[in-house]
Amino acid sequence: MNIAIIGSGNVGGSLAQQWIKAGHNVLIGAQFPLSEKNISLATKIGEDRFAVVENAIKQCEVILIATPPEAILKILEKLGDVTGKTIIDATNAIMKAPEPYQTVYHALADKTNAEVVKCFNTTGFENMLNPLYQDEGIDMFMAGDSDKAKEVAKKLALDCGFGSCIDFGKSDKVELLEKFALSWINLAIMQGMGRNIAFKVLHR
Numbered sequence: 075m076n077i078a079i080i081g082s083g084n085v086g087g088s089l090a091q092q093w094i095k096a097g098h099n100v101l102i103g104a105q106f107p108l109s110e111k112n113i114s115l116a117t118k119i120g121e122d123r124f125a126v127v128e129n130a131i132k133q134c135e136v137i138l139i140a141t142p143p144e145a146i147l148k149i150l151e152k153l154g155d156v157t158g159k160t161i162i163d164a165t166n167a168i169m170k171a172p173e174p175y176q177t178v179y180h181a182l183a184d185k186t187n188a189e190v191v192k193c194f195n196t197t198g199f200e201n202m203l204n205p206l207y208q209d210e211g212i213d214m215f216m217a218g219d220s221d222k223a224k225e226v227a228k229k230l231a232l233d234c235g236f237g238s239c240i241d242f243g244k245s246d247k248v249e250l251l252e253k254f255a256l257s258w259i260n261l262a263i264m265q266g267m268g269r270n271i272a273f274k275v276l277h278r
């Protein structure tokens with residue numbers, strides 16, 4: 075897949091490395107001059123993968139948004155025609171909503187004709203860089219109204235090494251998925267368990 079990553083910090087930078095390893099064509103839609111974080115990422119993935127946001131989006135059929143949630147209002151102005159493209163929202167707007175929207179997913183669903191899915195928001199970026207615990211892949215979760223976007227997100231989660239990508243439901247479950255992310259943050263940070271923890275659904 076040709077994937078544009080908008081927001082290449084902890085989350086976007088980790089997923090970029092994973093997807094390149096899996097054989098995808100990754101372009102970073104960056105702000106110039108490049109930030110320290112992006113200069114460091116460039117030493118790992120190559121400077122030739124960095125483009126201005128508009129160009130990265132134009133060249134790719136899949137777009138990951140991994141910025142602070144409020145940045146979506148500026149990014150929307152640069153998206154252009156994204157009809158039929160898949161946009162994956164990895165942000166968490168629980169602390170700061172991109173008003174007047176509750177989440178970035180809702181802003182994208184309202185303002186674009188893209189296939190939108192919420193995914194890659196429910197665990198720490200370290201778990202995205204390495205989703206294996208005792209050689210077993212932890213779970214990723216996704217929500218949204220587009221089956222096509224969910225198929226893409228699922229494939230990209232499995233390509234990172236997640237054990238499965240569980241469907242949390244349609245767009246009415248997007249905010250619940252952000253609260254689920256807050257549950258991970260609560261255990262890892264507020265309750266002091268540390269960031270090397272993860273969720274997995276068990277069956278019997």
Ligand SMILES: NC(=O)c1ccc[n+]([C@@H]2O[C@H](COP(=O)([O-])OP(=O)(O)OC[C@H]3O[C@@H](n4cnc5c(N)ncnc54)[C@H](OP(=O)(O)O)[C@@H]3O)[C@@H](O)[C@H]2O)c1
Nearest residue numbers: 081082083084085105109140141143145165166195198199
């Ligand atoms: N950290 C986690 O473990 C984690 C896990 C799940 C979800 N999330 C969510 O993922 C999102 C990103 O978190 P993060 O920790 O990866 O943040 P981060 O390391 O601070 O990275 C943010 C990225 O967004 C870019 N950015 C900011 N404003 C932009 C704009 N207007 N246009 C284009 N790019 C812009 C930054 O570019 P510059 O470098 O040029 O400033 C940077 O690359 C947040 O919504 C967060 O809630 C985080």
